[in-house]
Amino acid sequence: MDRTGEDPLLAVEDLQTVFHTDKETIRAVDGVSFDVHPGETVGIVGESGSGKSVTARSILGLIEEPGVVEAGSIRFRGDELTGGNWDAHRGDLAIVFQDPINSMNPVYTVGNQIREALRIHQDLRGTAAREEAVRLLEAVGIPDAPRRVDEYPHQFSGGMRQRAVIAMALACDPDLLVCDEPTTALDVTIQAQILDLLEELQAEEDLAILFITHDMGVIEETTDRVNVMYAGEIVETAPIDRLFESPKHPYTRGLLASIPGRTARDERLPTIEGEVPTPTEEATACRFADRCAESFDACERVHPGHVTVGPDHSAACLLHEQEYEPELGDDGDGPGGAR
Ligand SMILES: Nc1ncnc2c1ncn2[C@@H]1O[C@H](COP(=O)(O)OP(=O)(O)OP(=O)(O)O)[C@@H](O)[C@H]1O
Numbered sequence: 311m312d313r314t315g316e317d318p319l320l321a322v323e324d325l326q327t328v329f330h331t332d333k334e335t336i337r338a339v340d341g342v343s344f345d346v347h348p349g350e351t352v353g354i355v356g357e358s359g360s361g362k363s364v365t366a367r368s369i370l371g372l373i374e375e376p377g378v379v380e381a382g383s384i385r386f387r388g389d390e391l392t393g394g395n396w397d398a399h400r401g402d403l404a405i406v407f408q409d410p411i412n413s414m415n416p417v418y419t420v421g422n423q424i425r426e427a428l429r430i431h432q433d434l435r436g437t438a439a440r441e442e443a444v445r446l447l448e449a450v451g452i453p454d455a456p457r458r459v460d461e462y463p464h465q466f467s468g469g470m471r472q473r474a475v476i477a478m479a480l481a482c483d484p485d486l487l488v489c490d491e492p493t494t495a496l497d498v499t500i501q502a503q504i505l506d507l508l509e510e511l512q513a514e515e516d517l518a519i520l521f522i523t524h525d526m527g528v529i530e531e532t533t534d535r536v537n538v539m540y541a542g543e544i545v546e547t548a549p550i551d552r553l554f555e556s557p558k559h560p561y562t563r564g565l566l567a568s569i570p571g572r573t574a575r576d577e578r579l580p581t582i583e584g585e586v587p588t589p590t591e592e593a594t595a596c597r598f599a600d601r602c603a604e605s606f607d608a609c610e611r612v613h614p615g616h617v618t619v620g621p622d623h624s625a626a627c628l629l630h631e632q633e634y635e636p637e638l639g640d641d642g643d644g645p646g647g648a649r
């Protein structure tokens with residue numbers, strides 16, 4: 311769905327979230343920019359440690375000591391959220407985490423927890439709240455909802471528990487649902503069911519979704535537009551089809567090559583050697599250069615900014631800087647990334 315013409319629901323600009331530890335400053339999110347439009351699903355993909363969850367938590371106002379949103383802007387419907395202004399939009403943004411067991415309180419029934427969210431966010435109580443809790447459990451595909459609403463989280467299977475967590479998130483009646491690896495802990499069949507569910511809910515409830523995963527295969531199924539994240543930065547952003555047809559950043563190509571089924575059978579999945587470095591210093595070079603098969607001298611000296619490489623498509627890689635030099639004159643006000 312292309313609704314990029316409308317005002318964004320969420321506009322993240324040059325976001326910087328750091329952790330001040332005793333020995334160093336970890337620049338977990340280092341100059342990230344992207345938008346989410348109403349009803350759209352936007353993905354963030356990258357390996358472990360690239361800064362996806364910190365981005366998600368920053369947006370929800372959930373960063374805790376020693377972390378801090380140090381710079382940049384997070385606007386929701388045009389309102390600035392940074393600087394402690396999350397309360398005004400508390401119920402408008404909801405998050406679903408990877409691990410459904412830690413997202414629920416084991417001592418309360420599932421129904422109680424959903425009703426608590428309904429009371430806080432929609433001022434529903436008593437029978438009305440109970441009926442709505444049952445409706446939500448039905449909406450997320452939990453069979454026999456009128457009975458299961460009185461059960462405890464441990465009585466639910468992993469997949470059912472994640473559905474209940476999604477029902478809890480929906481009880482806030484959010485406009486934006488942030489899903490941080492919502493299916494990673496689930497087996498493949500259940501994972502597919504949850505992804506289908508999110509797609510249905512999105513249409514029914516007119517939700518925008520920010521979908522975070524390390525899995526390119528999952529990204530392909532779920533999102534309209536993708537931001538590829540590496541070491542605190544967005545290194546490529548594009549509509550899903552373009553990213554898969556014509557990836558421009560060597561890191562993106564590496565991630566795509568690791569999708570099962572994209573390589574010949576019997577061949578081992580190619581993986582990118584090494585790990586994501588923890589960004590502690592200001593970027594003065596390409597953070598991917600060490601692992602990049604296509605890097606050259608300048609990659610060690612120049613921090614690549616985003617350049618337009620196609621319609622709605624930009625990449626932060628010096629391989630492309632040359633081709634598009636004439637366009638560097640504009641202020642780089644592209645859809646994503648570090649400047
Ligand atoms: N509370 C914290 N204190 C210090 N450093 C932190 C803290 N939380 C996250 N970090 C650091 O921030 C960086 C980004 O972490 P983040 O959890 O966002 O990665 P991720 O992309 O979500 O990875 P994963 O796929 O493993 O969930 C990492 O280097 C991590 O060590």
Ligand code: NI
Binds near residue numbers: 362364
């Ligand atoms: Ni994470």
